[in-house]
Amino acid sequence: MIAAIGKNNELGKDNDLIWHLKEDMQFFRENTIGKPIIMGLNTFYSLPHLLKNRQHIILTHREIDEDNIFVFHDIYKLLSFIEYYKDEVMVIGGASIYSQFIEYANKMLLTEIDQEDKDADVFFPYFNEKEWNKTILKEVNENNINYNHVKYVRKLSK
Ligand SMILES: NC(=O)c1ccc[n+]([C@@H]2O[C@H](COP(=O)([O-])OP(=O)(O)OC[C@H]3O[C@@H](n4cnc5c(N)ncnc54)[C@H](OP(=O)(O)O)[C@@H]3O)[C@@H](O)[C@H]2O)c1
Numbered sequence: 001m002i003a004a005i006g007k008n009n010e011l012g013k014d015n016d017l018i019w020h021l022k023e024d025m026q027f028f029r030e031n032t033i034g035k036p037i038i039m040g041l042n043t044f045y046s047l048p049h050l051l052k053n054r055q056h057i058i059l060t061h062r063e064i065d066e067d068n069i070f071v072f073h074d075i076y077k078l079l080s081f082i083e084y085y086k087d088e089v090m091v092i093g094g095a096s097i098y099s100q101f102i103e104y105a106n107k108m109l110l111t112e113i114d115q116e117d118k119d120a121d122v123f124f125p126y127f128n129e130k131e132w133n134k135t136i137l138k139e140v141n142e143n144n145i146n147y148n149h150v151k152y153v154r155k156l157s158k
Pocket of ligand 1: 002003004005010011012013014015016017018039040041042043044046059060061062072073074075092093094095096097098100122
C-alpha cells in the first residue's frame with residue numbers, strides 16, 4: 001500500500017488530496033511505475049487522467065465505460081486475481097480501500113506529514129506499529145512542510 005497521511009492519519013477531503021507535494025508525487029511515481037495499481041472508484045475519479053505505465057484496477061459496484069482498465073466488483077475475486085501476479089501490486093487508496101486491504105498487505109510506504117487538517121473527511125486505518133518493521137527512508141522539507149517517507153514491512157508471525 002502507498003499513501004500520504006497527516007498526523008491524525010488524514011488522507012483527503014472533498015475527494016481530493018490535502019497536501020500537494022512535488023517530491024511526494026515523484027516518490028509515488030517511482031514506487032508505482034510499471035506495477036498494477038488498485039484503487040476505489042472515488043480515487044479513480046479523483047485522478048486527473050490515467051497514470052502512465054500502470055495497469056489500473058478499479059474496485060466498484062458499477063460498470064465503467066473506459067478502455068485499458070480492469071474493473072472488479074468483488075474484493076475476493078480481486079484478491080484471487082492478484083495472487084497470480086509475480087510482481088508487486090500497489091494499493092493506492094482511498095480510505096475504504098486501505099481499510100479493506102490492510103489485513104492482506106505485507107508492505108506499506110507511508111509519507112508521514114507533520115501537519116494536521118481539521119477538515120479532513122477520510123483517514124488511513126489504524127494499525128499496530130508493533131506488527132511492522134519500520135524504516136525511515138527519507139526526511140523531506142518542502143515549502144516548510146516536514147514529512148518522512150517511511151517503509152513498514154509486516155513482521156513474520158511466530
Ligand atoms: N493521501 C493519499 O495518499 C490518498 C490516496 C488515495 C486517495 N486519497 C483520498 O481518499 C479519498 C477517497 O477515498 P474514499 O474512501 O472516499 O473512496 P475510495 O476508497 O477511493 O472509493 C470508494 C468506492 O470504491 C468502491 N468500493 C470500495 N470497496 C468496494 C468493494 N469491496 N466492492 C465494490 N466496490 C467497492 C465503492 O464504489 P461504488 O459502490 O460507488 O461503485 C466505493 O464508494 C479522496 O479524498 C482521495 O483524494 C488519498
